[in-house]
Amino acid sequence: MSAADKVKPAASPASEDPSAIAGNISYHAQYSPHFSPLAFGPEQAFYATAESVRDHLLQRWNDTYLHFHKTDPKQTYYLSMEYLQGRALTNAIGNLGITGAYADAIKKFGYELEAVAGQERDAALGNGGLGRLASCFLDSMATLNLPSWGYGLRYRYGLFKQRIAKEGQEEIAEDWLDKFSPWEIVRHDIVYPIRFFGHVEIAPDGRRKWAGGEVLSALAYDVPIPGYKTKNAISLRLWDAKATAADFNLFQFNDGQYESAAQLHSRAQQICAVLYPGDATEEGKLLRLKQQYFLCSASLQDIIFRFKERKPDRVSGKWSEFPSKVAVQMNDTHPTLAIPELMRLLMDEEGLGWDEAWDVTNKTVAYTNHTVLPEALEKWSQAVMRKLLPRHMEIIEEIDKRFREMVISTRKDMEGKIESMRVLDNNPEKPVVRMANLCVVAGHTVNGVAELHSNILKEELFADYLSIWPKKFQNKTNGITPRRWLRFCNPELSEIVTKWLKTDQWTSNLDLLTGLRKFADDEKLHAEWAAAKLASKKRLAKHVLDVTGVTIDPNSLFDIQIKRIHEYKRQLMNILGAVYRYKKLKEMSAEERQKVTPRTVMVGGKAFATYTNAKRIVKLVNDVGAVVNNDADVNKYLKVVFIPNYNVSVAEVLIPGSELSQHISTAGMEASGTSNMKFSLNGCVIIGTLDGANVEIREEVGQDNFFLFGAKADQIAGLRKERENGLFKPDPRFEEAKQFIRSGAFGTYDYTPLLDSLEGNTGFGRGDYFLVGYDFPSYIEAQARVDEAYKDKKKWIKMSILNTAGSGKFSSDRTIDQYAKEIWGISACPVP
Template sequence: MEFLQGRALLNAVGNLELTGAYAEALRKLGHTLESVACQEPDAALGNGGLGRLASCFLDSLATLNYPAWGYGLRYKYGLFKQRVTKYGQEELAEDWLELGNPWEIVRNDVSYPVKFYGKVASGSDGKKHWFGGEDIMAVAYDVPIPGYKTKTTINLRLWSAKAPSEDFDLYAFNAGDHTKAYEALANAEKICYILYPGDDSMEGKTLRLKQQYTLCSASLQDIIARFERRSGSNINWEEFPEKVAVQMNDTHPTLCIPELMRILIDLKGLSWKEAWNITQRTVAYTNHTVLPEALEKWSLELMQKLLPRHVEIIEMIDEELIHIIVSEYGREDSDLLEKKLKDMRILENVDLPATFADLTVKPKQISATVASEELETSEEVIHLDDTKDETKSKVVQKKEKQVAEPPPKPPKPPKMVRMANLCVIGGHAVNGVAEIHSKIVKDEVFNAFYQLWPEKFQNKTNGVTPRRWICFCNPDLSEIITHWTGTEDWVLDTKKLAELRKFAENDDLQTQWRAAKRSNKMKVVSFLKEKTGYSVSPDAMFDIQVKRIHEYKRQLLNILGIVYRYKMMKAMSAEERKAKYIPRVCIFGGKAFATYVQAKRIVKFITDVGAKVNHDPEIGDLLKVIFVPDYNVSVAELLIPASELSQHISTAGMEASGTSNMKFAMNGCVLIGTLDGANVEIRQEVGEDNFFLFGAKAHEIAGLRKERADGKFVPDPRFEEVKEFVRSGVFGPYNYDELMGSLEGNEGFGRADYFLVGKDFPSYLECQAKVDEAYRDQRRWTKMSIMNTAGSYEFSSDRTIDEYARDIWNIEPVALP
């Protein structure tokens, strides 16, 4: 659904090896390359790590000469432009397309119809026909993606939704009902207005589902059209999976599965068996999260209304799965069978098909107690006939007491379509994106499927492109790496970064390394002054946490640690502060989803703490707290090269991989984090001594949550002090009871510290003390920084893409002569 591209100019001229020539040409015209590049707005086509990963993958695909395209939607207003005021985060529409986009090529000759609603009927030819409803057109916009040091340029094809001209109601317009006249056009165009529109309302849910289907339908129609065109008159559909691989990046494109089936069966005339075989061999699924809200479920009622033919196909796939489960596990153990069906079916809370209606009906077992009671009642009734009326009355009363009022029936749970289950069933491969994540996918998230189809499951640890994330965004460091490794080949072969290890304690390298870091920090000093008005010292440690604002990513843990630091500083003399604490500039950035109230409270809290701390004359440059508004790729390209400490502190087991951790490590930033996502592998590669580790382990989390629910958790006194300090009003009049309350109690929605901030707080403070100690020794710190860059070689997206190509897509590079 998203590609977080960033600016294209510097990346394009860099990949084409034209940076020097382009800069010189601009100089002659009285401009600098940097000033011109800054005029380009970031393309508002993505939000977080998922979209940026997709863009890194495109860069690697082009660079490695793989024949591949990306497909997405052309969002007019993006997610939103973030403005941070004293009231917290405010959302504004992105304006990136207001002056046009010079990097896209509109393809009015490439458009496909996409249908919603309507009815399904069987024709005289025996085929299913989907007719009526609402029709739109998906029009292609192509964005070229050039590879590095290669002639290969691949394509990112984005779809924009429009209504056919005949849908403009000219009669209504001329009658003065302009809104009605434009209704069909507006309904079509709004599909591509916003990335991830709010879905609390039924209208929002409908729009999201329309977005997902538009992407899937238009893209598959395009892929099939190109396959048919290249096949000529001799189309062999059995060859389709050998020529086409479709990788579903998370569950948003799940509708690819029933849509491909629909096209093959209804439009191309294939049998169910042929179409299902082709679909399963073509499609593969990457899982990017273990969070329940991201393992999408759609209302069956909504889907039946919007996509009636697809529901029929999904019901048939679900029935096919039931056949497989019954065949594999038999009917003897009804408890096991019921559990497997509950875990694995696509349709949730939906009755079994008629052919399986008897599967989970257990034989009625009558306990001895119940049997005895029934016998007593029976005897009383028999005795009743031979007694006087008085006795009869008493017995009747006794029996009536035994017949209790039936309890009210609980409301029926909603019928849902589980998209992740459909992905696993419909694809030939399922992969996680870090070793620990792939293990969780197999052992917990999809364990029932893993037991049935272990051969489907793989790991493909994520990576990032070293072109954008070292070579282009950090030219000073790039020159140093090239000098000390003796070659520029590291840009394509990052294993050569490991050569830096043998020079990590070299005085000359360390001096150059620190100079490059300080140069990057000076750029950030100017940037922060311009964007936030705050002045910071380049001599302070730059401590950065930039990522989507979410409770599991635990920006709250970070800012509470800063609050504790500030509280302790205020209790000390100036000499004591300087002796205990190193100067720090704590930088936050990221967007909270517009309807995610708790995340927006965290943004507000960070800005309130900053407003207090940054104006405290007693603290001065010893501590600054900055929230950078409207964080995006271009801001990341500035902050990451200047970073010295970066926080990747999610609750263990909840971050699938993370990719910003890789970017920071590549740029010589030391990480503080939990054993979560790719942190585990980064720590292995850079060395345990060069990573600050704290917190509970993934396998401990369930037990710790149970401990909390049982009322056995005892919070650290420092944690209680911090919450009391926040509630004292020192950071302003805003009421933080809801935010602090989420960290308290033992149960309840929005309570009980689900993300274990309180549990990990003491470990976090102790780890931060070790950070202070290490940073005082700049020689040690610089060595740690160098070892992080040297150990980051495994986290290139080139390595990841090679693994996908070899193990899932079965494709080879095709280099142009």
Template sequence: MAAPSEVNGDPIHCPAKVPAMAYPLSEESAEVAANIKYHSQYSPHFSPFKFEPEQAYYATAESVRDSLIKRWNDTYLCFHKVDPKQTYYLSMEYLQGRMLTNAIGNLNILDVYADALHKLGSDLENIAEQEKDAALGNGGLGRLASCFLDSMATLNLPAWGYGLRYRYGLFRQRITREGQEEVAEDWLEKFSPWEIVRHDVVFPIRFFGHVEICKDGSRKWVGGEVLRALAYDVPIPGYKTKNTISLRLWEAKAGSEDFNLFQFNEGRHESSLHLHSKAQQICAVLYPGDSIESGKLLRLKQQFFLSSASLQDIIYRFKERRAGNESICWNEFPMKVAVQLNDTHPTLAIPELMRILMDDEGLGWDEAWDITTKTIAYTNHTVLPEALEKWPQDVMRKLLPRHMEIIEEIDKRFMAFIHSSWPDLGSGLERMRILDSSNPHKPVLRMANLCVVSSHTVNGVAELHSEILKSELFADYVSIWPNKFQNKTNGVTPRRWIRFCNPRLSDIVTKWLKTDEWITNLDLLSGLRQFADNKDLQAEWASAKMANKNRLAHFVLQVTGVSIDPSSLFDIQVKRIHEYKRQLLNILGAVFRYKKLKEMSSEERQTATPRTIMIGGKAFATYTNAKRIVRLVNDVGAIVNNDPEVNKYLKVVFIPNYNVSVAEILIPGSELSQHISTAGMEASGTSNMKFALNGCLIIGTLDGANVEIREEIGVENFFLFGAKAEDVAKLRREREDGLFKPDPRFEEAKQFIRSGAFGTYDYGPLVDSLEGNSGYGRGDYFLVGHDFPSYVDAQARVDEAYKDRRRWLKMSILSTAGCGKFSSDRTISQYAKEIWNIDHCTVP
């Protein structure tokens, strides 16, 4: 008689007729099913004879990984033999999302795996739900990096991503009565089936110590503490291509020799593991708090760890491909290597490359500098002062003494160049310096300035943003290097962000365009324009949208307990919580809407457009006002959603723990999305592109990529409001001078919050930021009060447009039709041709 956990020796829920056999490269569903079953039995991670959804997920993922490893190895071998110029993308963040569906979709075997799992008594959608999002990022910066890797692989470009393997990510967000609560993300609580540890890829990383001058005058960095960077590789498959590139993640380790057995046996357990503890801290969390010196040291350790490990690996590969040569021709390095810095976090790659070339390889300053400046390119993602990193010089000198020497020399030589070649720059000179000693008590190092001075190309990420960089932030540099600055408008991958997350709408697009080539050539979406008035297309479009809205409503009920009506207008704003992104403007508008609904008669309410407002995103743990905004959204929702007079016409819901997988449910089900940042402050945005691509209409300001989206989809299909970027400085001055006259509706909404209508929590400091001193030292710095009346008027236009179903559906179709420009394939093609100078390298 079989044991309770066993049926004829076969795993529970796993049909006996499917054999457990290895078919690692098969694309036939019966053999794939056998391969999945093989992994469930012979790659065991759980108690034997179980095939419940979690176990089935890991077995399925390992089956997919079998196919990826072959493609992975073939890609690496191809790159090694051809030795093309290769791009290395350095980023502190990657928001990959779930990999299973994306991988089998890109491999074009989604139906094969669905059928294989059906043979095993399982369902692909249910199995895919078992996967946890990799906690390697926070917001748009990380998601952009992941979209870029997908496009690099799909375009068959020789490329490689580098990041850190965070154990706990930023944090997992819980919502309680008190608002946001941060807990550790548990994505690696068990293991990730997608990563492969490379025990043979290990590099030493030094911190602290001192600089020794050798007899020949050369300098060496010695002493301090030395940790090890261990590589974990994650495969990135291209869409319908054999090319599979890598995201290499570094983990910090201490060696066995760093464990003091004598101290341990003496009972000094913590001190015996001192260096192991130091290593664990480096990759523990993304963006640890840096309000005190130990936090600053840890943040800089992370940034240097990523930069040094990646550069050592790049140089090792460069040498490996020249094995057998009598000597290395270092002038060839920039012809084979392109390094892209994704914002200022990897800036330390600049002095580290200089150090390696001079101290380890024996090159002189001029040769090392020439190589470095021809290799490094820099993408700027922000104009916000707090995001343009500045680090105390004394902290940098303490942690990285040799690198501080190199940075000081770069600054010194740059100043000499300016004095000799551009003596009339005047006050611009101090703004351009890398080392800022204007405050002698707190001299700082400007990371963005170091990037601009040391890179061959600097790019912004939307046309408006790039113009602001050239005319304001980096204007002094533009006067001496006008050709250094470019624009590369961001994009999103059509695979994850419509084809896989919205298959219903994707099938409709393919049917009407009579081709699926739009998935790799998004410009073909423009062909939908000719059908925008077609009743049959509109009916199919509406059906797909309603199915997605029903799915979203079910999800909201599951995660929040709030029941929402799929026939209401789904109005969504999801992104990092920050005052410049103006979730506060959104919730003020919701408060005003609620108050007006309360004042209406029951007959008047019946003419209102029912609306469900959803807001989601994480507030940084130490960002007090952002956390107040999260709490306010939840407090408003608690009152509005339980008010029987108005909850048929308005619901307010906070979506907890926003991540890629949540976005893949929210975006297909959205109808209106708010991209309402203060003009001139959002570099680009990519969620606006994802929403527009899925037929969601946008209400927004002329900020970031909104400008280009509005141009592409048509001004009549975009709900515009608010100040323009060129007017913001003047409006702020007027606000400071007391010349601002607030709209009565703005005052009414603020007073309603102050009245205690939404609970006893003191929102005084949050409301005061709109009229008194804010965190930036000036009242209402983000112009919420100025833009509020035009925002309310734009929302009224939304209400009227939504009542005309045919008009709304036409606008929705035209939104998707106009999104051809916003493919990351287009963006990466431009990077490859205009910055990296690389060409495709296709696996035969």
């Protein structure tokens, strides 16, 4: 039966009226027909519903654009190679305050809102924390009515889909655009030329000009981002690459040379084909650099266009006004090319001199660092850069030269440091451009993402620059949006919070959660809290059964670690802990076992396709699970489950059902972490090291409500030295766990190389560089404290409540408010 048979179609929805909304859904089912008009299954229902919601969004998006145009406020542009948006439907109707109306409207077709929303594919245009942070920031920018937009790339295939096969992780292309995305609006009117390769010439007017090479087009797709309870909707503008008809060689095509006729078209397609193409080959590196430049150039041309559009009379001679109207934030070093591109546009296209262009650029761009891992600090080959972007390479060389001269002439004391501070590393073996150094030299502000991380930037990574520019460095502790990460993903707990606080204003003023503290011992609240947790645990258990076939017990302690698989995040320590627990359970008598706290250990996350040890870790978790879960002696007390294909919507099921979550990185290595904040907000207790934002979470929720273990950041260097000098004595429990795996208890796969990475002083595996061996005993002891605490149900629920109550600081509304005031200098611009 078609939608029109059930409800009469109507072109426009009246926002609060379910009948009018149903009419509009029916209208979209008929007149935006992507499917046969005869059927109206859950998938059609999703697309028609989404298009109906899009009508609301577009109205707001247009009003906001016009309002910003008229008021001409200073605007922020967030440049990011990644956005992990996840699903949009529930979030959009939640922010617009029309969830109930839509649920009722959908019922008229015989469907439940949840089932329809479940049809949506995740937009996974990102890897992990950095991409999800960008998405949380957009939600907060819109909610705070800030004039700000995001810019990114419209990857055809986002982050791969993970499947677990016998051999371990398999990667499959994630086809989020397979049908289409109902949220994006293609903007055929917004197209910019993007050049690659070519050479630099001197134009007749004496300016330097980049010419030749090949020119592609960047085409804009807008994704409207609604704020919570506001009329404002901002834009996430994603660029796609196109070649034009003029690039199509009809002569060659008619001559049967089909591939060479459409060469540029196929090269255009490569640019936005995938997120993070493999970069082991030279071609791969070139493609990544092309992607980065594509984002920067299109976005800056668009920003300059808008600067001119808003006040056409200011165009000439008023470039000093630019930084009072535009702030550009670079999300890590991936968009660093924004710096030389802005310089080029200002000098070569607009005719500014170096000093003026530099002044404008410096006052416009700022840089957020997300990692101190040396291997993650981007360096581009000077040769590749010169070939692909010859004019930018000239500009970078000039920036490097002027920086050097400045230090030599003003800071004699720093002469010995200049080489390592320079933008260029002219090592004859491998001359490179250091992108982070370029960001520090050219940006007006550099920030870290948690207090500990920002201090490490100031004291170690960027310490030399600090003495030149003491005011350049700031901290902006990360945050998460409370809308997606509590209000919408955990409706049961949200209702309880609203009931006890007697307001739902916490949704946009998260500090109000502290009001829960005074009820932390209230037995009625305890009963409601426990019931909500149990409901979420049951939903989680169903997900686990659906995707893995493993039955888990909702009365066991749900212990979760979900994040990208990386050695510094130490999923290996977690699984060694589980192996140790299993071995001890095996050694116990049936009587002794009955005193044990039953636990379900869940691990989820994707390993980068070429990261061998990370893939071995995935395999190990699966192998341990296969043995433990089928061991009838102990599987009442322990289950180990690998959750496949971890993504935003899986997180939305897992986090509400969690009771303990692991954030156990080697201290000093996790810049912040943001899932730790999501867990804590959902009343989950953390076991963790003093790393990243854990430090601040523990301060906020109270040290009694956090299971701490492990070495501190300032001990790490010394411990590694000791290890190198052969002074490390491993704990017998650590040896026992490793030995158990080596014995073949979990199958025939050869884990020797993985386990060897934990051995030795240096050399293979860097002699346990991540100090799993050092931290293991205190980890096991902290886990024993967890077991004891969980036995006291009252105590545990109180800890859970106090975690939620202490999470107010970690709202991305707080983070974005600080960026707005302390870095960008922008203020709210609400649509009246």
